[in-house]
Amino acid sequence: MSYDLIAALMFGSMLLLLMTGQRMFGVIGFVAVVAALLLWGEKGGYDLAFAQTLKLMNWFPLLTLPMFIFMGYILSESRLADDLYRMFHVWFGPVPGGLAIGTILLMVLISAMNGLSVAGMAIGATIALPELLRRNYDKLMVTGVIQAGSSLGILIPPSVVLVLYAMIARQPVTHLWLAGVLPGLMMAGMFIGYIWLRCRANPALGPVLPAEERARITRAEKLHLLRAGILPFVIFALMMVPFVMGYVRLVESSVIGALAATVAAFAKGRLSWKVFDTATRATLLVSCMFMWIILAALAFGAVFDGLRAVDALRRLFLEDVGLSPWGVLILMQLSYLIMGTFLDDTAMLVIVAPLYVPLVGALGFDLVWYGVLYTITCQIAYMTPPFGYNLFLMRAMAPPEVSLRDIYMSIIPFVGVMTLALATVMAFPKIALWLPEVLLGR
Numbered sequence: 001m002s003y004d005l006i007a008a009l010m011f012g013s014m015l016l017l018l019m020t021g022q023r024m025f026g027v028i029g030f031v032a033v034v035a036a037l038l039l040w041g042e043k044g045g046y047d048l049a050f051a052q053t054l055k056l057m058n059w060f061p062l063l064t065l066p067m068f069i070f071m072g073y074i075l076s077e078s079r080l081a082d083d084l085y086r087m088f089h090v091w092f093g094p095v096p097g098g099l100a101i102g103t104i105l106l107m108v109l110i111s112a113m114n115g116l117s118v119a120g121m122a123i124g125a126t127i128a129l130p131e132l133l134r135r136n137y138d139k140l141m142v143t144g145v146i147q148a149g150s151s152l153g154i155l156i157p158p159s160v161v162l163v164l165y166a167m168i169a170r171q172p173v174t175h176l177w178l179a180g181v182l183p184g185l186m187m188a189g190m191f192i193g194y195i196w197l198r199c200r201a202n203p204a205l206g207p208v209l210p211a212e213e214r215a216r217i218t219r220a221e222k223l224h225l226l227r228a229g230i231l232p233f234v235i236f237a238l239m240m241v242p243f244v245m246g247y248v249r250l251v252e253s254s255v256i257g258a259l260a261a262t263v264a265a266f267a268k269g270r271l272s273w274k275v276f277d278t279a280t281r282a283t284l285l286v287s288c289m290f291m292w293i294i295l296a297a298l299a300f301g302a303v304f305d306g307l308r309a310v311d312a313l314r315r316l317f318l319e320d321v322g323l324s325p326w327g328v329l330i331l332m333q334l335s336y337l338i339m340g341t342f343l344d345d346t347a348m349l350v351i352v353a354p355l356y357v358p359l360v361g362a363l364g365f366d367l368v369w370y371g372v373l374y375t376i377t378c379q380i381a382y383m384t385p386p387f388g389y390n391l392f393l394m395r396a397m398a399p400p401e402v403s404l405r406d407i408y409m410s411i412i413p414f415v416g417v418m419t420l421a422l423a424t425v426m427a428f429p430k431i432a433l434w435l436p437e438v439l440l441g442r
Helices: 003-018 024-057 060-077 081-091 098-114 117-134 139-154 160-169 173-201 211-216 219-229 231-244 250-267 273-307 309-321 325-339 345-362 367-382 389-397 404-410 412-427 430-440
Strands: none
Touching: 003 024, 003 273, 024 273, 060 098, 060 160, 060 231, 060 250, 060 273, 081 098, 081 117, 081 219, 098 117, 098 139, 098 173, 098 231, 117 139, 117 389, 139 160, 139 173, 139 367, 139 389, 139 404, 139 412, 160 173, 160 273, 160 345, 160 367, 173 367, 173 412, 173 430, 231 250, 273 345, 325 345, 325 367, 345 367, 367 412, 367 430, 389 404, 404 412, 412 430
């Protein structure tokens, strides 16, 4: 049996087993180890799993994963973002769609302190959405705002998804995080521009804060809110400035962030035992899940490397089908969008990374740049019906007056904006690569 056929059987077996509802990491790891046993015997199968475990345990930047997850849960559970949203509420009230714009800015800051989209969604759905609806904002627009804004968590550093991609693609996490900064801010700016234009054209979609209510807010109260809301900025600065200046490494930066968030919650009187216990348990669960997934993906990728499946795939697309390298790249992104209708970002990466990531390198594309493209495509897939991840999170957290149809309809314009952002980063790779080149000399 040819190696190409063995690789196809592995991939098909994995997809078939995933349909049984078993754990993703168990299915992928099982297929990898069984294939290694059949191909290289008992010693080969044992060495494969053991070697990938050692590789995972020796990957020092992996220590950032629990630190950033813990920091995000502390900020979320202690409700430190409440003051920040109140600040945006007051300062952006006179602007058309100002509260929705403030919500996007809130999501950017939560993303910069968490690395997961679920934290932004939880804060947006529980704090921002009820307030926006009470202020007579259009429910379709604000539901889309929260879903789109929360998706920034997987692109803006410290993105946990980019940590996973870095391990599988064997790329530096620092380069990937810096590469995600400008595309993430660009996308947030595009969301804000869309909201402002829509609300300026139709003020009923996002009414400004009434003049009488603005008059009741004194300058002293505004300054007090500014000081209270500035705390998350301070945490982010304490974490990222020493790292960017080269005083600390990535792992030390993550520890500073987790410690700063804990101290801030304690200083505000919001660090209860319940908050600490919930954050610690959630951190352990999420960290272990990611470690098992990375281990399974490494084992699967090692078998694919041994079978030289990537060379076969490159010949298929470039020689047999006759596609150009850009044609292959666009086909990959389309496949992510299709898979995103029924899989989350982690599942998509682990399933196809052993094929796609080496193929991208073989086609001559930059793997750091491709990591940003993958993440933006995942953001779009998060909001793609019928099974987009953010759609179901919103359905679980939204108030009763927001129906499932509202949730589906709300994301249409934002998916269009995100698709435009994806095309822009594809056409101009320097948007992603400029910052790593300037700061790290890449």
